[in-house]
Amino acid sequence: MTKKRKILIAIGILLVTLLAFVGGQVYSKYVARLKGEGIAQVATWNFKVNGQEEKVQTINLQSSYNNGTLLNNKIAPGTKGQFDIVVDSTGSDVGIYYSINFTNEQNKPKNLKFTYNNIQYSSITELTTVLSGVINSNEEQKKKTFTINWEWKYETGNTKEEIVTNDKIDTEDGKIISNYTFDVIVSGNQINPNS
Numbered sequence: 001m002t003k004k005r006k007i008l009i010a011i012g013i014l015l016v017t018l019l020a021f022v023g024g025q026v027y028s029k030y031v032a033r034l035k036g037e038g039i040a041q042v043a044t045w046n047f048k049v050n051g052q053e054e055k056v057q058t059i060n061l062q063s064s065y066n067n068g069t070l071l072n073n074k075i076a077p078g079t080k081g082q083f084d085i086v087v088d089s090t091g092s093d094v095g096i097y098y099s100i101n102f103t104n105e106q107n108k109p110k111n112l113k114f115t116y117n118n119i120q121y122s123s124i125t126e127l128t129t130v131l132s133g134v135i136n137s138n139e140e141q142k143k144k145t146f147t148i149n150w151e152w153k154y155e156t157g158n159t160k161e162e163i164v165t166n167d168k169i170d171t172e173d174g175k176i177i178s179n180y181t182f183d184v185i186v187s188g189n190q191i192n193p194n195s
Contacts, residue, residue: 048088049186059083059184061150075180077111077170078154082147087186089135089142095191100131100146105182109173111156111166112180115149124148124182134191 061075061083089096102124114121121127127148135142152170157163 048090049085059085059182061180075109075112075152076174077152080149080151080153082149085131085146085148085184085186087135087144087146087188089188092135092142093137095137096135096188097191098133098135098144098186098188099128101128101185101187103128103183103185107180108182109152109180110169111173112150112152115151116146136191 061081085100087098087100089098105123105125108123114124114127116127116130119130131146133144135144155163156166
């Protein structure tokens with residue numbers, strides 16, 4: 001072997017060694033990167049209605065009327081009362097859209113009326129359109145109370161004829177209606193944080 005060829009081989013070995021060393025350093029930099037943990041805390045979800053974590057099952061108008069004159073604990077013309085529905089998102093980290101729906105109303109006495117926020121409604125199902133809203137995640141007060149009044153007035157009407165007609169209606173309703181019922185469905189849905 002010639003001297004020149006020996007020098008070229010030595011330079012080649014040196015270059016390969018140098019490249020291996022530099023390449024190893026570059027590679028080790030990528031390998032030696034610090035590995036961290038990704039942490040994402042999941043927002044807490046909490047929604048209660050009247051202290052329960054499920055839907056309201058029953059609202060009993062008889063129990064919302066405090067008068068010992070009711071016969072067999074039944075409502076009648078001349079009685080009135082109120083009940084509350086409490087929507088609570090305390091402990092929830094997300095905003096909640098709530099809605100209160102009344103469905104399946106059956107056997108309602110014709111002259112029984114409901115009042116919410118000083119507005120009178122002929123039927124409980126009419127309240128469905130006004131009992132919904134949002135409890136934002138940053139609100140200080142996360143409980144909302146809805147007080148609904150009901151009244152079955154005695155001798156309703158503006159003229160003597162209207163009063164006589166309504167008394168007949170009340171008498172007929174009293175004879176045929178034994179159980180006025182409606183379903184209450186209260187739902188809460190998480191608000192999309194991007195909306």
